[in-house]
Amino acid sequence: MKVLLTATVQSHICQFHKPLVEVLHAHGCEVHVAARNNLAEKNGLKLDFVEKVFDIPFSRSPKSKDNLKAEKMLKQIINEGNYDVIHCNTPMGGIVTRIAAKQARKNGARLIYTAHGFHFYEGSPKKNWMIYYPIEKYFSRKNDTLITITHEDYRLAKKKFHCQVEHIHGVGVDEKRYFPVSKEEKLRLRKKMGFGENQKLLLCVGELLPNKNQKMAIRAMRKIVKRYPDAILFIAGNGPEKENLEHEIKQCGLENNVIMLGYCTHLQDYQHIIDVLVACSYREGLPLNIVESMLSGNPVVASINRGHKELIHDGENGYLVSRDDSETMADRVLELLADNQKADRIQKQAYEFALDYSFTSVKKELEDIYFGDKNAKWL
Incomplete structure (x- = not known):
């Protein structure tokens, strides 16, 4: 055929x-x-x-x-x-x-x-x-x-x-690339990549376009670093919004807390060391980065759009927040970082849900x- x-x-x-x-x-x-x-x-x-x-x-x-x-x-x-x-x-x-x-x-x-x-x-x-x-x-x-x-x-x-x-x-999504790692393995990988055991790490994935709205994640970091001064937000992707996002990082005083990764072909390495994935898009069909993070055993905090709603049941396998509401996004992230039991429960439900994908x-x-x-x- x-x-x-x-x-x-x-x-x-x-x-x-x-x-x-x-x-x-x-x-x-x-x-x-x-x-x-x-x-x-x-x-x-x-x-x-x-x-x-x-x-x-x-x-x-x-x-x-x-x-x-x-x-x-x-x-x-x-x-x-x-x-x-x-x-x-x-x-x-x-x-x-x-x-x-x-x-x-x-x-x-x-x-x-x-x-x-x-x-x-x-x-x-x-x-x-x-x-x-x-x-x-x-x-x-x-x-x-x-x-x-x-x-x-x-x-x-x-x-x-x-x-x-x-x-x-x-x-x-390739479950051989994206899968949960043990806490011991996560710490080993963090050390190998140059990050601290107790450092709080977030990831935001997507082409650098206005629709992906990475500014929301950057603005959420202002509140997160007040509690965790050495927290890091990784932004993976390239595109025409790069300069605008770099300006936003500087305006928020987050030069030491946001790392622009560019186009990344080994995202699984970051999925295996982070604490939370954040997704801020205005519109999505069915976003792979969220499934990748769920399969990696990470909780997700995402803006409300139809693609995110397809994957995330609020409070069960992740959190949904209003678009551009960086304050609530920061609150949900901080909630997950502070409550290991809640984070573990959401991670487990997210992983089981994502297996269908x-x-x-x-x-x-x-x-x-x-x-x-x-x-x-x-x-």
Whole structure:
């Protein structure tokens, strides 16, 4: 069986679809990828786990003429490739692919689209419903299977859309990289990385963009360092907000308490030494960094948005606080740092919850979608 995976950019496939490729290879499938090559911008990412890669000039902007060129190139690749399954991802990658694959689908190819978080959801702006909802509903007729990664998207699509709808627990997190370590091992790793046994360590992960709102975490540190003067906040990620965040750190007088890690390819090292993960985004689909921290046995304090609410049950497996409420975020962090029993309880519940989002679990779900009995007609 030949499978073509498409997305707007190749980094998307690298970051989110290796588990799927492993499932397909285990069943003897040949896997190709068509997406724009942006790997030079992503330190450490390599698309070396598929048989063939096509560089297609997709654009995230629906107004870009590049997507017309991409559709023409992709149509030729699909028509010549004789693919059994075409699996598309990302909004523009998904739309262009479904247009290009029209004839292939008529000829018997199965078309799958994974929605990594609809732009319309409870509480989203009305214009999102007016623009994006009818587009997604219309294009649902042009694929055979829609895969959703949040329960809210699944319920909506199951009720309103015109195709088979499935749900999986995200794109999977590698439980061999992210796992709980003993307190003794945590102390050993801290010493190895140059941090003190009793030092309080926090982590905030995400591209440095306004939406990720790392300023909230920096401002929360003002209150945290009053009780723990040597506490450290690690900020992992790169992006255009770097200078603004560095200015915020200086304005708050936290030059000795906030470390900018840049783009980090070994985040598990930090997940294994921290006390708390903080997440401050205004919007999220299904954030991997929270699952990674839960699987590592860490409590999470996060801003309220639909992606965070999908993963965190307030007071049970983590804490949710209002967006931009750095005071309450600091209070919740301090609560966890001061109460080991409460932190241990939340860590345990977070870990057990996150197991459903592990590579092992998600690969089983993907295998059922591709090769389960209900999809026998496609084999």
